[in-house]
Amino acid sequence: MKKPLLLTAGVLTAPAVLFAFLVAGTPRPGQVQADAAPGTCVVPASNQRVPQSDARDRNWTTIIERGIAKKIPGRGIQIALAVTLVESTGLNYASRKVPESLRYPNDGIVPGDHLSINLFQQQVGMGWFDTIENGMRVPVAADSFYDHLLKVNGWQVMSFGAAAQAVQRSAFPSRYGKRQAEAVAIYNRLIGSAAPVVPAVATAGPNIDECKQETSGPVAISGRWANPLKPAAYVLTSPMGWREFRGIPNFHKGQDLGVPIGTPVHAICDGVVARAEWDNYGGGYQLDLDCGGDILIKLMHNVGFKVKKGDNVHAGDVVAISGNEGNSTGPHLHVQVEKTGELINPVAFFADRGVPL
Numbered sequence: 544m545k546k547p548l549l550l551t552a553g554v555l556t557a558p559a560v561l562f563a564f565l566v567a568g569t570p571r572p573g574q575v576q577a578d579a580a581p582g583t584c585v586v587p588a589s590n591q592r593v594p595q596s597d598a599r600d601r602n603w604t605t606i607i608e609r610g611i612a613k614k615i616p617g618r619g620i621q622i623a624l625a626v627t628l629v630e631s632t633g634l635n636y637a638s639r640k641v642p643e644s645l646r647y648p649n650d651g652i653v654p655g656d657h658l659s660i661n662l663f664q665q666q667v668g669m670g671w672f673d674t675i676e677n678g679m680r681v682p683v684a685a686d687s688f689y690d691h692l693l694k695v696n697g698w699q700v701m702s703f704g705a706a707a708q709a710v711q712r713s714a715f716p717s718r719y720g721k722r723q724a725e726a727v728a729i730y731n732r733l734i735g736s737a738a739p740v741v742p743a744v745a746t747a748g749p750n751i752d753e754c755k756q757e758t759s760g761p762v763a764i765s766g767r768w769a770n771p772l773k774p775a776a777y778v779l780t781s782p783m784g785w786r787e788f789r790g791i792p793n794f795h796k797g798q799d800l801g802v803p804i805g806t807p808v809h810a811i812c813d814g815v816v817a818r819a820e821w822d823n824y825g826g827g828y829q830l831d832l833d834c835g836g837d838i839l840i841k842l843m844h845n846v847g848f849k850v851k852k853g854d855n856v857h858a859g860d861v862v863a864i865s866g867n868e869g870n871s872t873g874p875h876l877h878v879q880v881e882k883t884g885e886l887i888n889p890v891a892f893f894a895d896r897g898v899p900l
């Protein structure tokens with residue numbers, strides 16, 4: 544994954560359009576459990592994670608996921624959580640003292656202290672991250688914290704606060720130890736929500752139900768190209784281009800299609816599955832299709848897959864199940880088209896191939 548591409552991955556479904564979608568009568572995005580009528584799109588509880596709307600829970604879940612990925616003992620993950628409680632209350636802060644940080648997704652802007660950014664308040668130029676952009680990425684910041692923790696000799700037998708202080712070198716070391724109970728409670732609450740580091744199976748498990756949308760007809764297919772979703776299954780929401788994300792201008796690299804969780808996603812071309820895995824930078828369960836001719840199409844925020852990396856697919860095959868995973872504020876499919884790494888507007892791309900979105 545090229546590093547800048549996922550920064551804006553599908554973070555917003557335009558609320559007004561989503562509202563129109565809600566009242567249109569089709570299955571209600573987000574209403575995945577309680578009162579779904581037969582035939583609507585339901586995802587079992589086992590496939591649901593924390594509400595994406597809660598920035599703190601989303602950040603803490605990422606910290607837990609990265610800890611698991613790096614095989615950090617639970618206590619080490621709890622230390623990381625305690626540090627965020629002290630430094631940022633669990634919010635990924637940009638800083639006015641580091642103007643570039645304002646350009647990247649964040650949970651708020653602070654006046655700034657010693658060029659520190661992100662939810663650990665890691666300082667620029669101190670070896671925490673290579674670029675400001677990376678420093679503002681929660682998974683990168685978490686990995687950096689863990690890497691520093693692992694370098695502390697005997698951290699496993701230190702007091703909670705002393706281990707945190709050895710990493711943070713804060714002027715106020717006693718603060719960390721005082722947040723231990725709170726950090727343990729957060730860990731216990733969210734550990735069950737953490738995504739598997741690598742999905743147990745690449746294909747969707749039997750517990751992922753598909754939407755039944757028999758009335759909306761087959762997906763549009765033209766030659767070796769197809770629309771990823773059945774007609775009437777979705778609405779166009781956030782387009783490719785500049786938009787505000789939490790008050791900050793941000794380039795959105797694809798077209799969002801608002802669609803209920805559980806909707807089958809179809810292969811866009813005759814091609815090869817280039818990637819089918821959890822994306823640590825916000826893409827959720829991300830499926831990339833190599834369509835040949837240097838065209839790569841990325842489908843983000845899914846809950847699971849029907850294919851695995853290396854599979855040959857035909858336009859119209861069901862390849863994934865849509866969701867609200869990763870850096871996403873509402874159920875949708877993010878469609879991103881690249882030719883030799885350059886972005887192409889998906890609306891024009893699909894229209895040109897006879898399968899307009």
Ligand SMILES: [Zn+2]
Nearest residue numbers: 552553799877
């Ligand atoms: Zn998007």
